[in-house]
Amino acid sequence: MKSILCLLCRTLNMKVICEGHEIEHLLWKIHYKRIEEFRTHFISAGKNNINPDRTKRIRSTFRSFLSEATGFYHDLILKIRSTYVLPFGYFSEGSDSSAVSGDLTRYKGLYGDADYASREYAAASVYYKEAALLCPSNGNPHHQLAILASYSGDEVTAIYRYFRSLAVDNPFSAARENLILAFDKFHTQNHEVYGQLPVISDLQILLSSGPHEELNFGVEAAENALSVVKLVAILIFTVHNANKCADNQSFAEIVQRRVVLQNAFTTAFEFVGYLLKRCVELHDIASSIYLPAILAFIEWLACHPDFVACSEMDEEQAGARSFFWN
Numbered sequence: 001m002k003s004i005l006c007l008l009c010r011t012l013n014m015k016v017i018c019e020g021h022e023i024e025h026l027l028w029k030i031h032y033k034r035i036e037e038f039r040t041h042f043i044s045a046g047k048n049n050i051n052p053d054r055t056k057r058i059r060s061t062f063r064s065f066l067s068e069a070t071g072f073y074h075d076l077i078l079k080i081r082s083t084y085v086l087p088f089g090y091f092s093e094g095s096d097s098s099a100v101s102g103d104l105t106r107y108k109g110l111y112g113d114a115d116y117a118s119r120e121y122a123a124a125s126v127y128y129k130e131a132a133l134l135c136p137s138n139g140n141p142h143h144q145l146a147i148l149a150s151y152s153g154d155e156v157t158a159i160y161r162y163f164r165s166l167a168v169d170n171p172f173s174a175a176r177e178n179l180i181l182a183f184d185k186f187h188t189q190n191h192e193v194y195g196q197l198p199v200i201s202d203l204q205i206l207l208s209s210g211p212h213e214e215l216n217f218g219v220e221a222a223e224n225a226l227s228v229v230k231l232v233a234i235l236i237f238t239v240h241n242a243n244k245c246a247d248n249q250s251f252a253e254i255v256q257r258r259v260v261l262q263n264a265f266t267t268a269f270e271f272v273g274y275l276l277k278r279c280v281e282l283h284d285i286a287s288s289i290y291l292p293a294i295l296a297f298i299e300w301l302a303c304h305p306d307f308v309a310c311s312e313m314d315e316e317q318a319g320a321r322s323f324f325w326n
Contacts, residue, residue, distance in 0.1 A: 031072075042059075066104050070104045102141070103144065105123045106120065121151060124148060125145065128144045139164070139166060139167075142172070143175045145157075146159075146161030155182065159186075159234060160234055162175045162176075163179070163233070163234050167240070203274060209281065213282055226292075228290055228293040229292050229293045231293070232272065232293040232294075232297050239265060239268055242257060242260045245257075262314050262317050265313065275294055278290060279294070
């Protein structure tokens, strides 16, 4: 028992010292300064048409630096774990080490060829997901996962991750601006291609018809189910965000917030209503890819009876609610 208490004291002391002096943040600033220098060289090389061989050497040197920096963090974790006799995996709990490793790996992908970048982005994603699990109250890992999704053109996942980055105790402030940019990009692209934003009829096409389910939201059933859950999670957070009352709001801002909230409720109930309608048509309802999303929505309603018994609603929202409950 005494040895366990000693271990606990040493561990707590180490964490207090590191957190109190922001050791990890200061270490990252040292590496990030060098990263910014390399990136400045790349921008300069592109503008001034510098010799391609020199650009290639800068790229190679940069990637070597990123590999060395990644190795530094891995060695540091091993040394601390060994010095303080910590169990495997303990050190990263409550820290941003995984996020830092993810950043370094993502930068390696940015300055490599297509195949190399794909591998590095996959590795960076693993680090960021680990960081999100270890630090669920920190929005930064989700923000970085959103950026990775945008690299691959996965707009739904990017928007979902930006929302997740904001829906935590310590939201990542840049996520809001990037989310607005993502929506603006989506809006512009749809107007260029279709002349308008998708309407309910496009959703009905995606949901298909008939007694058998079609996988129109991904390649595999699990991927389809996750995509629909992400969409419902986005709608749920939109309602929560629109329902927040900020201090010192003007009358115009209060009116605008009410309009946004009405639209958010209408869209959420209508969207899940169509999922329910589709499930009823299926031959095998129990294995439907839409059930996880429907369950998440209904559990959310169960936790917020005030949303269920909303007294202020316009005709459109009332119709969407009726459609869902029927």
